[in-house]
Amino acid sequence: MKLTVDQLSTTIEQKSIIDQITMFVESGQFVGIIGPNGSGKSTLLKTIYRILRPNAGLVSLNNEDILKFSHKEFARSMAVVAQEGSAPFDFTVEEIVLMGRSPHKRFFERDTLEDAYFTRTALVKVGLEGYSDRSFSTLSGGEKQRVLIARALVQKASFLILDEPTNHLDIHHQLHILDIIRKLGVSTLAAIHDLNLAAAYCDVIYVINEGEIVKHGTPSEVVTRSMLKEIFKVDCTVTTHPITGKLQISYVSEGMYKGSTLSQTPDTTVG
Structure with a gap:
């Protein structure tokens, strides 16, 4: 889409x-x-x-x-x-995740076996297998975030x-x-x-x-280093990760590199 x-x-x-x-x-x-x-x-x-x-x-x-x-x-x-x-309100984890099925249901339509399957599968995917009956309000911030991702x-x-x-x-x-x-x-x-x-x-x-x-x-x-300095007001080095090939940012402050030659490094350094 x-x-x-x-x-x-x-x-x-x-x-x-x-x-x-x-x-x-x-x-x-x-x-x-x-x-x-x-x-x-x-x-x-x-x-x-x-x-x-x-x-x-x-x-x-x-x-x-x-x-x-x-x-x-x-x-x-x-x-x-x-x-x-x-x-x-205080819902269980399962109830919160099942709310994600409501766009596919008619008014007052009961939850189905398919809904239950999707819910169990999503909780396994986000690492919350066995949390179905836990109260949402008792979860840590990270656990709540994973429940909301399962709902999505x-x-x-x-x-x-x-x-x-x-x-x-x-x-x-x-x-x-x-x-x-x-x-x-x-x-x-x-x-x-x-x-x-x-x-x-x-x-x-x-x-x-x-x-x-x-x-x-x-x-x-x-x-790039120049973008991060301009927009985020931080200095850094931008290198290429040796295993993934993805960009990797290492942040620095004046206190960390005082007296060094970091200012001479380019926007992106292959490492």
């Missing part, structure tokens, strides 16, 4: 948060959004998945305006894992929106979850805080700063 964002602008409390953003996610692509805190990443995603309404521009799935989808049609097309991991998996949508999907996860589960998402082969748009993960998993990266897209392209085109 293809996503097109055309000249999208969103204003909150009379303040422009994102301004004339244009971007694309081709069918099957994993596209990342990176940018400093407060740059507009979450606002952009919330506008795309219809929590916020734009004051200008258009978002379309397979060339159809998303605002014309019914709620169920939209939920069958797009699954969302947002940053907020709370639940208004059982939704069986053709497009995934992920807002900081590895938030609260340890490094093992960060890599495990992103491996799962890549293997799904569905179109994915994700705001990613960890730039090394973005460089390793994304086909295309968009850099957002102060509500505008300032750069986009493949990880090697976008993740």
Whole structure:
């Protein structure tokens, strides 16, 4: 499923948060959004998945305006894992994951054996086998995040929106979850805080700063020392991992390299 964002602008409390953003996610692509805190990443995603309404521009799935989808049609097309991991009531893990099946059911329709199978399979995939009867409210932040990812998996949508999907996860589960998402082969748009993960998993990266897209392209085109210094205000070296061939960023501060020759290194160094 293809996503097109055309000249999208969103204003909150009379303040422009994102301004004339244009971007694309081709069918099957994993596209990342990176940018400093407060740059507009979450606002952009919330506008795309219809929590916020734009004051200008258009978002379309397979060339159809998303605002014309019914709620169920939209939920069958797009699954969302947002940053907020709370639940208004105390549900079990199984109940939370089963909520992902609601777009495929009629009003008051009971859960089926197929729903139960999808739920068990998703919990196994995210490493939470045996958690079905646990109270969602008693879980750690990382466990809650994995439950919400399992809920998105059982939704069986053709497009995934992920807002900081590895938030609260340890490094093992960060890599495990992103491996799962890549293997799904569905179109994915994700705001990613960890730039090394973005460089390793994304086909295309968009850099957002102060509500505008300032750069986009493949990880090697976008993740450079000069970009990180300009946008993120940090110095670093960008090398190529000897095993994976992916970009690897090593951050430094003045105190770490004072008196060295780091300033003479190029944007990307093959290592």
